[in-house]
Amino acid sequence: MKIIEIKNLYKIYNETEVEVKAVNGIDLNFEKGEFAAIVGPSGSGKTTLLNLLGGLDAPTSGDISVDGTSLGKLKSSKLIDFRMNNIGFVFQAYNLIPVLTAKENVEFIMHLQGKSKKERDARTKELLTAVGLEDRINSRPTKLSGGQQQRVAVARALASKPKFVLADEPTANLDSKSTENLLDIMERLNKEEGTTFIFSTHDQRVVNKARRVITIEDGKIISDEKKN
């Protein structure tokens, strides 16, 4: 079942009068439950593509539809709600709220969604247990290691039960052990929850785990391999 359809997507920047085609005519689909990596050299357009997929940036032309909803047709306020309910984000620098504990960080989006305390508590416990941080639920981010923070970020991304999770270089700041651990957790959650994960990465370890590897260069897809 297709959950993301990208049609003829362009993102063109006019920097200093020289046109930069960061995304140059991409057609791409993602199925439910995929564990996909978008790879390519720096400046190839990975992050731009991820931003467009996440509705954080608008394409110059083309269309992205998620489960039949065209992102380009949503008004700004509707798009924010759409992101909240359908897309999970994991960032390179974890980006947790420093004044909140691990539990509160995971709960935050559910608060915004207006979910009941009972529901929030159950989901938070479930996710923090799944990422192996059940004993650190009351720790603030500054008391957690980079790997632990990124695990909280993964739990947060999944808290709203999104259709897919976008992870922009999630392992870039982690050591090998933490990376391996994080990838295992994400792979497990991908299977258990059926949530689609899409990474942009340079990291070969992520590429090795991914079941689909999309390579882009100069804003174009040059290969799209699915592993068995």
Place this chain on the structure above:
Amino acid sequence: MIWSVSWRNVWRNKMRSGVVITAVSLGVFAGVFAMAFMQGMAKQRVDSAIKTETSHIQIHTPEYVNVNDIENYFTNTEELFENIAADPSTVAVSKRVIVSSIISSAEKGGGVRLIGIEPERESEVTNIKERLIEGNYLEPLKRGLPAVIGNKLAEKLDVRLGSKLVVGLLDVNSQPIYHQFRVSGIFKTASAPYDETTVFVNYSDLTSITKMPKDAAHEMAVLLSDNELSGLMASELKQGFPNLNIMEWFDVLPELKYMTESMDVYMYIFILIILLALGFGIVNTMLMVVLERVKELGMLMAVGMNKRRVFSMIMLETVFLSLTGGVLGLVLGTGFSEFFETHGLDLSGLYKEGLEAMGYDTIVYTNILPEMIITVTLMVIMTGIIASIYPARKALKLNPAEAIRTDN
């Protein structure tokens, strides 16, 4: 959750928030204390004027209000007296005969208001008896008729206790009369002009000298248990005695009412200026906060925090920051004001003469009112809300995709 995040954000940079909170608390403290001080001064002036000069209600004939002539008196005063005294809000009533006259000692002379009073009743209405600094309150003398004068008049006429005074006036038939009195007491109130132009004599002496009827009066003064009751009593009297003119204290001394009201306005303007200055400091701090948290704000917007919530979060943080300082300042200001409300602030060493000349006491008892605290709290909250608008708008203009990738 947003409330909790905003409150915790206040304490992220303790030093910076501490500086802002200290500034706000000092500003609010200064404002509140200044208000309590001015309010206290005004209240004392009003209370003193009521107790010494006007009482709460004054009753005259309409003609007397227009022209203070001796013939504009009213009679049947005892009936009126009984009627007013029966009201539970009445503390005391007294009747007065007031005659403009010329007074002279052996050395000097001047114009005064000669007020004929019944000392016992009058002492319950006005506090002149307590303000006596020498002599007694119109007790009979072996020779001559007693007169109580203000210390300023005594200085002006160069007289002492027992000195002779000659009073020149017109009686009810407009015949000039000169009569001799002796100084039996000297008083001193907070108002120097009053002390220089007022002479008290016995009611019976003055009615007899001026050939007025035995129960005549130019003025009846009523003291009530509370300043706020004067309106009710005045309207009752207006209904019951339509032929008489009923005045409340502020009708008698309108400038006192304007002064009290304008002082309130000045004080709120003063606090507004303090808060305006503090507001700019708060805007600056919150701008720094927003610029430091670009990445975090970008993340919040990305994961689904809409503009209204981002705005609320920054606004709440600003209000919490301002209000923490505001509450501290209010506690300090109220504490100091409460202390000086009972102990009094002695200004006699600073500008005694000036204060007395304007009718103010030199020891000021501050007066803090609950509505002042509520108004100042609301003003601080408003300052926080207004100060948050610019930084919050800055935050809303962030592009989440770019914000997430910045270094802050």
